[in-house]
Amino acid sequence: MKMFTMSADVLVIGGGLSGLNAAMGAAENGASVMIVDKGKIERSGSIGGGVDHFLAYLNEGEDWDTADSFLQYVEKVGRGTAHMSIIEKTYCEELEDSIERMARIGNPLTQPDGSFYRTASMGQPGPYWINFNGKLLKPCLGNAVRKLGCKALAKTMIVDLLTHHGEVVGALGFHIRTGNFYVIHAKATIVSTGNTNRLFENPRGNPFNTWLCPYDTGDGQVMAAAAGAKLANMEYMRMTLLPKGFSAPGFNALTGMGGRFMNGLGEYYMEKNHPAGNKAPRYEIVFQSLEEKRQGRGPLYIDCRHLNEEDITHLKTTLGYDKDTLPDYLEQRHEDLATDPVEINISEGMQAGPTEVTGSGVKIDGDCASNVPGLYACGDAADHNRCVHGAITGGYRSGKSAAKFAAGRNFFADPDTVSTEERADEFIAPLKRGSGYPYRQLEDSVRRIMQENVGPMRSEHGLNTALTKLTRLEKHLDDMKVEDLHELMRSQETRSILEVGKISATAALYRKESRNKPYHYRLDYPETDDENWCGLVAVQKSGDAYECSFDPIKYVA
Numbered sequence: 001m002k003m004f005t006m007s008a009d010v011l012v013i014g015g016g017l018s019g020l021n022a023a024m025g026a027a028e029n030g031a032s033v034m035i036v037d038k039g040k041i042e043r044s045g046s047i048g049g050g051v052d053h054f055l056a057y058l059n060e061g062e063d064w065d066t067a068d069s070f071l072q073y074v075e076k077v078g079r080g081t082a083h084m085s086i087i088e089k090t091y092c093e094e095l096e097d098s099i100e101r102m103a104r105i106g107n108p109l110t111q112p113d114g115s116f117y118r119t120a121s122m123g124q125p126g127p128y129w130i131n132f133n134g135k136l137l138k139p140c141l142g143n144a145v146r147k148l149g150c151k152a153l154a155k156t157m158i159v160d161l162l163t164h165h166g167e168v169v170g171a172l173g174f175h176i177r178t179g180n181f182y183v184i185h186a187k188a189t190i191v192s193t194g195n196t197n198r199l200f201e202n203p204r205g206n207p208f209n210t211w212l213c214p215y216d217t218g219d220g221q222v223m224a225a226a227a228g229a230k231l232a233n234m235e236y237m238r239m240t241l242l243p244k245g246f247s248a249p250g251f252n253a254l255t256g257m258g259g260r261f262m263n264g265l266g267e268y269y270m271e272k273n274h275p276a277g278n279k280a281p282r283y284e285i286v287f288q289s290l291e292e293k294r295q296g297r298g299p300l301y302i303d304c305r306h307l308n309e310e311d312i313t314h315l316k317t318t319l320g321y322d323k324d325t326l327p328d329y330l331e332q333r334h335e336d337l338a339t340d341p342v343e344i345n346i347s348e349g350m351q352a353g354p355t356e357v358t359g360s361g362v363k364i365d366g367d368c369a370s371n372v373p374g375l376y377a378c379g380d381a382a383d384h385n386r387c388v389h390g391a392i393t394g395g396y397r398s399g400k401s402a403a404k405f406a407a408g409r410n411f412f413a414d415p416d417t418v419s420t421e422e423r424a425d426e427f428i429a430p431l432k433r434g435s436g437y438p439y440r441q442l443e444d445s446v447r448r449i450m451q452e453n454v455g456p457m458r459s460e461h462g463l464n465t466a467l468t469k470l471t472r473l474e475k476h477l478d479d480m481k482v483e484d485l486h487e488l489m490r491s492q493e494t495r496s497i498l499e500v501g502k503i504s505a506t507a508a509l510y511r512k513e514s515r516n517k518p519y520h521y522r523l524d525y526p527e528t529d530d531e532n533w534c535g536l537v538a539v540q541k542s543g544d545a546y547e548c549s550f551d552p553i554k555y556v557a
Contacts, residue, residue, distance in 0.1 A: 001179045003424065008034035008151065009406040010399065011170060011186035013158045013220060016045020016213070017388065018379025018395035019192035020141040024101070025399020026190075027148035031406050033399075034184060035145065035152045036173055038215055038489070042142035046194060046213040046380070047388065051134035052321035053252050054102075054109055055356060055389040056095060058116065064126030067092050075555055077123045077281045078358035080515055080534040081233055083553055086384045087357070089366030094393035102392070105144040107137045117314075119256030122356055123281040129256050131314075134388075135321050156182065157489050158219065159427050161189065161227045161375070162415035168227055168374040169413040172420050174427060176489045181424045185413075187406035188374050190398050191362055193220030195380040196351035196500040198443065198493070200237065201451040202247075203345055207443070209247045211240055211347045217493040218351060218500035220381040224362045225503070225541045229370040232383040232536040232551070233360035234500075235507035236519040237349035239286050239456065241302070244345040246329045249322035255279060257315045259304045261289065262341055263297040283354060287518045289346055290456060301341035312338045349455060351500050352380060354516035359386035363538055363551075368398035369405075376402045383536065429478075430491045436481030439491040445473055446498045454505050456518035463509040470502050503546055507537045510548035 010026040012019045015037030023033045037044045057070045064073075070092070071084055102109050109132045111117050118127035146152070155177050162170040168189045173182040194216030198207045208214040225231055240251050241261075260278050261270045273288045274280040280288075289300055304315065315337060320327045335342050353359035362370050362377035364384055369376050378398035380386045385394030430436070453466035477498065480491045513529040514521045535552035 001181065001424075001428070003181045003183060003420070005183045005185070006034065007185040007412050008032045009187050010034070010402045011036070011184055011189045012192060013171060013190065014045070014192035014194065014379075014381070015039070015041035015152060016192060016194055016379065016391070017047050017138070017141070018381075018385060018391035018398075019045070019190070020145050021392050021395030022190045022192055022378050022399035022402070023145045023150045024148060025396035026403040027145065027150050027399070029400050029403035031403035033145070033150040034186070035150055036156050036158055036171070036184070037152070037154060038157050038176065040154045041145070041152050042139045045138065046216065047134065048138050048213070049323060050321045051137060051388055052131055052318040053256075053388065054130045054132060054392070055128050055387065056099065056130055057128060062126055069125060070128070073123070073125055073128075074357045078355040078516070079555065080530065080553060081354055081358040081536070082384055084555070086364070086366050090368060090384055090394040090397045091390060094397050098393045098396060101396070106140045107134060108132070121252060121255040121279045123276055123279065123284070129252060131253075131256070131318055133321055153182065157492065158223070159492055160423050161223045162420075163227055164413035164415055166228065166373070167413070168372055169415055172423055174424075174489070176485055179485050181420070183420050187409040187412065188376060188402035190402050191220035191224050191375065191377040191381050192379045192395065192398075193381045195360065196221065196497065199351055199447065199450055199497055199500060200349035200455065201447045202348040204245060204247060207447065210350070211242060211247050211249070212350065212352075216380070218496045219493065220377070221361050221503070222496045222499045224370065224372075224375060224377065225539070225546075227372055227375060228541070229372045229375055230363040230538045230540045231361060231503060232363040232538050233353060233358065234351065234503050234539055235511050235537055236352070236354040236360055236516065237454065237456070237504065238352035238354065238519055239349050240282060240347045241286065241289060241300075241344045242347050243326065243329065244299075244343040246326065247347065248326040248329075250319050250326060251282065253315060253318045253322070254302050254304065257304070257311050258307055259302045260306070261285065262301045262303045263292045264299050265297055267297070268303075269297070281355060283516045283519050286346060290518055293346070300344050302344050303341040304337040305339060305341065307338070309338075349450070351504055353383070353386040354519045356387050357390070359383045359390065363536070367401035368394060369401060374405065427492065428488065430480045430482045431485070431488050433481045436479045437476060439480050439482060439487060439494045442473060442476060442480065443494045443497060446470065446494070446501055449473070450501050454501065454508060457521055457523055458508055459523045460509065463505050466505045467502060467509070470498060470505070474498060503539055506546045507539050507548060511537050
């Protein structure tokens with residue numbers, strides 16, 4: 001194993017959708033950029049295989065189609081989980097340029113005739129979802145950042161942030177194929193590593209068969225916390241509804257086109273349980289679906305039989321934009337959306353923002369900056385950017401901000417933490433160990449603990465039990481034994497997953513109310529308490545433990 005030293009004005013950790021938009025924002029504002037990703041930037045991240053939706057207001061004349069109406073929608077579905085001033089800066093101020101940028105890189109949001117195809121769901125006052133063909137979005141972005149001169153380091157996992165007098169000054173990376181290490185000096189660093197998956201037990205039995213990217217394992221959040229950054233909204237666990245037996249995106253397409261949720265009695269349960277019916281916010285639909293299952297009224301279905309032929313054709317096409325094999329899967333099961341209700345199931349949980357417009361992760365301000373100088377965050381790794389629209393707008397904003405910060409530094413600082421050689425030795429220890437536990441055995445235990453005690457029904461006793469068990473399990477992390485470099489990467493992911501579990505349980509224990517349930521549902525505090533808990537729970541590392549504080553949010557109404 002060799003160690004190489006590199007440098008760039010701006011280091012982007014994670015080459016997914018938000019990371020590449022961050023790289024563009026930094027490069028187009030004069031910074032040299034290094035992107036590091038565990039995969040290749042042309043197909044990495046949650047939308048590496050494609051995507052079919054982007055949320056936006058377009059100011060086309062309708063009352064709901066404005067920034068003010070959009071912000072009212074954000075407040076309604078995500079009250080207490082986002083500062084409107086940050087949403088305005090990281091999303092609203094960047095939206096128009098982002099839509100133009102999509103067209104400029106070769107993947108416009110428009111249909112072939114130049115029009116926008118828009119649908120509504122998830123509690124929206126109007127059709128904010130723009131349907132588009134994003135099958136080649138990541139290759140287009142990869143090509144665009146390379147043309148701007150950004151350097152990309154593929155197959156490399158960042159294992160630690162480097163600090164100097166309380167500021168982040170770069171990172172230490174490990175190549176998962178060669179075993180080489182990279183010390184990357186940077187004037188500004190952006191965490192864009194996504195949310196945390198593989199955190200809860202998977203109903204399909206395979207932790208890698210997930211709704212979102214299984215290689216997003218909370219590494220960025222954990223490293224940021226270790227460097228002193230505050231995290232926020234970490235108490236929320238996110239779930240969705242998926243075709244039974246197959247983990248694939250599709251919820252937005254199915255509900256946006258008019259799909260109806262049906263229980264085993266043939267009842268359209270959302271239409272009787274929520275004023276918005278099948279177009280209620282995602283968390284409401286998941287909560288009501290869980291209730292139907294608990295009351296024994298399963299199995300559950302999505303019913304699209306009432307759609308006309310044109311809408312069915314559009315629906316089947318867009319389902320393939322997100323996941324190529326979903327239409328094939330339905331065909332092989334002899335399930336036709338036009339003639340049969342399709343059975344659905346509730347997904348595993350993950351650490352992610354409670355709505356499509358509010359995030360979970362590193363606590364940022366309107367410039368996507370953390371409380372630690374030199375450290376920025378965007379996309380699903382931040383508490384105010386998420387989903388495709390937030391990754392594109394907030395990602396670019398973070399790049400611009402990081403470039404501006406880097407321009408004010410005229411030198412690369414040497415890290416003052418544990419020497420990089422010592423940190424590298426710690427990281428590779430599982431490879432040199434003669435015997436020990438396989439990473440999967442420990443990781444499976446984390447998932448079981450999280451599912452049983454930090455899932456969609458929580459209590460003080462259950463959360464304390466989770467923290468006790470996770471702390472006991474943590475002692476065995478140093479007993480992991482791996483066989484190769486690939487498993488070495490996995491062992492580090494296991495550490496991150498366990499740490500995020502502790503952070504999530506700590507934040508959930510601190511918030512003594514329920515909000516956006518079932519994403520945070522306290523059985524001992526079942527009601528939403530806006531008087532005392534309308535705001536963000538911030539978590540910050542203190543020694544080996546985590547301390548919580550409360551950031552209240554005041555709304556106009």
